[in-house]
Amino acid sequence: xxxxxxxxFLSVREGDSSVINxxxxxxxxxxxxxxxQEPGAGLQLLTYIFSNMDxxxxxxxTVLLNKKDKHLSLRIADTQTxxxxxxxxxxSMRNRDxxxxxxxxxxxxxxx
Amino acid sequence: EPEVTQTPSHQVTQMGQEVILRCVPISNHLYFYxxxxxxxxxxxxxxxxxxxxxxxxxxxxxxxxxxxxxxxSNFTLKIRSTKLEDSAMYFCASGRRQGARYEQYFGxxxxxxxx
Numbered sequence: 001x002x003x004x005x006x007x008x009f010l011s012v013r014e015g016d017s018s019v020i021n022x023x024x025x026x027x028x029x030x031x032x033x034x035x036x037q038e039p040g041a042g043l044q045l046l047t048y049i050f051s052n053m054d055x056x057x058x059x060x061x062t063v064l065l066n067k068k069d070k071h072l073s074l075r076i077a078d079t080q081t082x083x084x085x086x087x088x089x090x091x092s093m094r095n096r097d098x099x100x101x102x103x104x105x106x107x108x109x110x111x112x
Numbered sequence: 113e114p115e116v117t118q119t120p121s122h123q124v125t126q127m128g129q130e131v132i133l134r135c136v137p138i139s140n141h142l143y144f145y146x147x148x149x150x151x152x153x154x155x156x157x158x159x160x161x162x163x164x165x166x167x168x169x170x171x172x173x174x175x176x177x178x179x180x181x182x183x184x185s186n187f188t189l190k191i192r193s194t195k196l197e198d199s200a201m202y203f204c205a206s207g208r209r210q211g212a213r214y215e216q217y218f219g220x221x222x223x224x225x226x227x
Contacts (some may be wrong), residue, residue, distance in 0.1 A: 004154075018219070043118065043218035044202060050213075052146055088155065092214070099168055100216060102147075102155035 002026045004103035006089050011109045018076040020106045022089030025070065029091040032065060033100065034074045037086045046074070046087075076108075084110045113139045116219035118204050124225045125194055133222045137206030143214060144187045145205040146179065148172075149221075155203065161187065194226045203222045 006022040026031070030051055035043040049056045049063045049072070056063045062075040076083055086105040093099060117136045125131050137144055144157040159169040161179055178190045187206070191198055201223050207216040 015162065035218075040220065042220040043205075045215070045217070048213070090155075100147075100159050101157070104152075104154045 002063075002091070002093065003040040004091055004101055005075065005088050006087075006103040006106050007109065008104060010108065010109050011111055012079050014066075014079060014081060016079055016081065018074075018079045018108055020074045020076075020087050020089075020108065022072045022074075022103055023070055024072065024089070024091050024101075026091065026093065026101075027067075027070065028072045028093060031092045032072050033092070034061075034063065034072075035088040035090060035102075038107045045090065050109075079108075079110055081110050084108060116193070116204055116206050116217050118202075118219040118222050120222060121220065122223045122225070125225065127196055127226055128193050129196055131224060132192050133191075133202050133224065134202075134206030135187045135189075135202075135206075135219055137187055137204070138217055139185070140209050141206035143207040143209075143216075144179075144181065145207065145216060146189045147203045147205065147218075149203065150197075150200040156178060158189075191224075194224075195227050199224055199226045204218040 003025045018111040029046050033048040034046045036046045060077040064073045086107050088105045089103040090100045119134045126157045144161040147155050149155045157170050159173045160167045176192045180188050203221045204219040205216040207214050
């Protein structure tokens with residue numbers, strides 16, 4: 001079945017890099033996503049990667065995809081206090097691209 | 113920048129009552145969705161809606177749930193007879209197709225508390 005797993009908490013010092021990891025089970029996933037949720041706000045799409053790519057970089061964000069191990073990671077360079085949020089890993093399916101499967105979310109806490 | 117809005121932000125209701133959660137999608141979007149997140153659990157897909165009909169629904173979306181787009185701008189989720197386990201954050205999303213990908217934009221959510 002479809003499942004997305006990620007660790008629940010991560011603490012990082014301001015200025016360091018944050019790496020949030022995720023594993024997924026369905027090898028037919030077409031797109032993999034990272035969403036950010038700030039307190040009281042909705043789910044904001046941060047970035048996504050197509051399943052035939054290994055890496056995508058967007059300013060401070062780097063997404064790495066290891067399709068063989070079904071492992072996705074999000075690296076945030078130079079982590080700032082404004083990066084404090086819950087980060088959701090998600091996937092969409094090859095034949096039903098309009099349905100998104102989410103993980104439980106990783107709460108990123110920034111230490112001063 | 114256009115965004116999805118949801119009302120109310122928090123709804124408290126008694127078990128057995130009907131609730132209607134409201135969403136205003138982004139105006140030129142054609143695809144509409146409801147998801148929910150029970151506290152401490154994953155965000156779960158409930159239903160997708162396109163061309164005035166349900167295109168897919170999950171096994172959570174049983175006969176107690178219904179969706180409607182009554183006036184071309186609002187998108188509502190109705191729960192006919194709420195149960196304690198319906199307590200959750202309900203997210204509406206609207207979307208459009210970008211090439212092969214469906215891009216979804218989420219609202220801030222409605223927290224439903226069933227007592």
